[in-house]
Structure formats: C-alpha cells, structure tokens
Amino acid sequence: MEFFSSLNFTSSNEDARSELAALAGPRRRLVCLTGSGTRPLDMLLSDAKQVIAIDINPVQNELLRLKIAAIQTLDHTELLAYLGILPCHDRLALHARLRSILPPATDAFWTRRQRLIRHGIWYAGRWEKVLRCGALGARAIRGKAIDALFASTSLDEQAATWRDCFDDRIWRGAIRLLGRPWIWTRIIGEPGGAFLPESREVERRLASAFNRASGSFFFRESDFVSLILRGCVSLPSALPLHLLPDNFSRIRKALPRLQVVDGGLTDLPSLGLGEADAFSLSDFGSYCNEAAYRSCWNGVLAVAAANAVFCERVFMNPLVAPSSRIIIDRTLSDRLTRSDRAVIYDIRAGHIARPAGE
Structure with missing residues (x-):
C-alpha cells in the first residue's frame, strides 16, 4: 500500500x-x-x-x-x-x-x-498538507477569532472564545465531512479511515475533546492546534x-x-x-x-x-x-x-x- x-x-x-x-x-x-x-x-x-x-x-x-x-x-x-x-x-x-x-x-x-x-x-507530509489546507479555510472564515483565541490571557477567556466563535454548525459540519471514511481512504489516501466510526460519532468525540481542551491549556502552546487553525507552528511555545x-x-x-x-x-x-x-x-x-x-x-x-x-x-x-x-x-x-x-x-x-x- x-x-x-x-x-x-x-x-x-x-x-x-x-x-x-x-x-x-x-x-x-x-x-x-x-x-x-x-x-x-x-x-x-x-x-x-x-x-x-x-x-x-x-x-x-x-x-x-x-x-x-x-x-x-x-x-x-x-x-x-x-x-x-x-x-x-x-x-x-x-x-x-x-x-x-x-x-x-x-x-x-x-x-x-x-x-x-x-x-x-516540516510541512511536506501527507497530513500536514491536508491540515494546512483546512487551516486556509479556517483563516478565511474565522481569522479575527483565531487571533483572539491565540491571544487569550486566561483559560476562561479562551474557553469562552472557543464556545462563542468556534463551536458552531460550520465547525461541527467540517468535522463530520472530514470524518467520513471515504474522504480518508479515497481522497487523502489514509487507510486508517477504514476504522472510523459513523461521522456523527466522530463529530461528538472531537467536538467534546476541543471543548474540554479549550479550558485546559492555551491553544497557542499546541503544535497540533496551531497547525489546524493557523497552518504553521506558533513560535516559540508550540514547538515540540x-x-x-x-x-x-x-x-x-x-x-x-x-x-x-x-x-x-x-x-x-x-x-x-x-x-x-x-x-x-x-x-x-x-x-x-x-x-x-x-x-x-x-x-x-x-x-x-x-x-x-x-x-x-x-x-x-x-x-x-x-x-x-x-x-x-x-x-x-x-x-x-x-x-x-x-x-x-x-x-x-x-x-x-x-x-x-x-
């Protein structure tokens, strides 16, 4: 394969x-x-x-x-x-x-x-390309909200920004779309898609995980969140x-x-x-x-x-x-x-x- x-x-x-x-x-x-x-x-x-x-x-x-x-x-x-x-x-x-x-x-x-x-x-991998493509869409729709999210001065502020500006039908719909097995296996070429649950279950799990994380640590310190929302590493705190x-x-x-x-x-x-x-x-x-x-x-x-x-x-x-x-x-x-x-x-x-x- x-x-x-x-x-x-x-x-x-x-x-x-x-x-x-x-x-x-x-x-x-x-x-x-x-x-x-x-x-x-x-x-x-x-x-x-x-x-x-x-x-x-x-x-x-x-x-x-x-x-x-x-x-x-x-x-x-x-x-x-x-x-x-x-x-x-x-x-x-x-x-x-x-x-x-x-x-x-x-x-x-x-x-x-x-x-x-x-x-x-650093951004040459199959999944890096996919996630950076998604980040372009995120920036187009939520550019100012992303900046506000990464500039949060407290976890309470970050969680509120996430709840008010991100956890909506567009975000959850994007998760459901990306959570379809055929997107992974036929378009991305990712065999792990064969083992995904039903797309609404993918939405439930990931939306819940991001809601929890928004109040647990600053997203600007996460290389993964930086990649999916900004398309790049947020320096210096998101470096591995x-x-x-x-x-x-x-x-x-x-x-x-x-x-x-x-x-x-x-x-x-x-x-x-x-x-x-x-x-x-x-x-x-x-x-x-x-x-x-x-x-x-x-x-x-x-x-x-x-x-x-x-x-x-x-x-x-x-x-x-x-x-x-x-x-x-x-x-x-x-x-x-x-x-x-x-x-x-x-x-x-x-x-x-x-x-x-x-």
Missing part, C-alpha cells in the same frame, strides 16, 4: 509530555514508533539509556535520519530555517553542510527529493520539546542514545534488539482490526521486560487490550488525556505484567 511507503507525517501532532510522564523513571531501553521523527527525538529527554525508533514505513525512518543529521550539524536557528519553520533563502546550502554525515542510502534518498528540501520538510531552545543542547548530546531500525511492532521478536522496559506506541491501533491489533501487541509482549511501562494513543478505534498482561492505569491515563496538547487522543498508560507462572 502506497501509504506505508510515502512521507505521511513530517511535523508534530502529538504531545510528548504525556509519554514522558507515562514512561518516567530510569529505563534501560525505550522502543517507540518513528512517525515524523518528533516522538523519538522528544524521548531523548527521558531517562532511558537507549531509545530505539522503529517504523514499517522506511520513508519515515529516512526523515528521522535526516533530522538527526540536521541537529548534529546546524545551530538552533539554522535548524528551524532548514526544516521550514523559519524562512530561509537557501535551504540547499544548509543541506549541503550535513550531507557528509548522512548514511549513504539516506543521502541518496534525499538527493532525489531536493524539492522537498528546498521548500522545507526537542526543538525548544532550552532543550536543543541536551538533545544534541543525547543523539548517540538513539537507534533507528526498519521494522514494525510485529517484527520486534525477530529484530534482535533485546528486552525493552518502555514503549511509546503512538496510535498504531488506528490502522488495525482486532487480529492485527493483537499481533502488534504480541510483538510488544514478546520483548517486554517484567513490569515494562507503555503509553498508547487511541484516536477513533478504541480496541480492547488483547491480553490480561496489559494493565492500564486508569487514573494516570485520564489525567494525561485531559492535559494532552494534541487534543484528539485518549491516552492509555500502564504496565505489562509478567507472564502467568513467572
């Missing part, structure tokens, strides 16, 4: 604060899904001795390898310009500086995609953790702890990575029926150390945990869901119990 060999995610649409809280403590080996590369780079702020990024889509891993080289080579301002977050008159010149440390296959991959480098890769100025030096020094591996969750037993005691799983269940979900979790369980911790995101396909070893901490999960700046996910956090008889 083309989706699993395409550049689908390039920016940041999750909030690593949730994962860092769920996986807190000294860890030997943390396994996470690569996605846009933001997740594994943010996980370098954890206490894990090793962070292993895996993905069944090799293109997403090539993106992470590119970002690693950019962090190693460029200063913070240059990095933001190179990625496309800040303006830049010659990104190819910046790219030339990091080519010597790229793995040969990665260098060849991006040499064939100079146009993406020239325009900046690894790109915040105060974290840049720490991330650069931590890069040797990060390993990038081609493969998926079902492949974990055969990848030879050893036991892991922490897992950042994103929303892999968004792409699974029950059998595939069980297979992915079986891969995790096969390499999980005793009492390993996990953090999983649930979007619109809340499948039941397929093993009694998967122990969900409901209190922690609910707290992280309420504070998560990515808005649209429910968080499942907990630990993996020993197999029976051990």
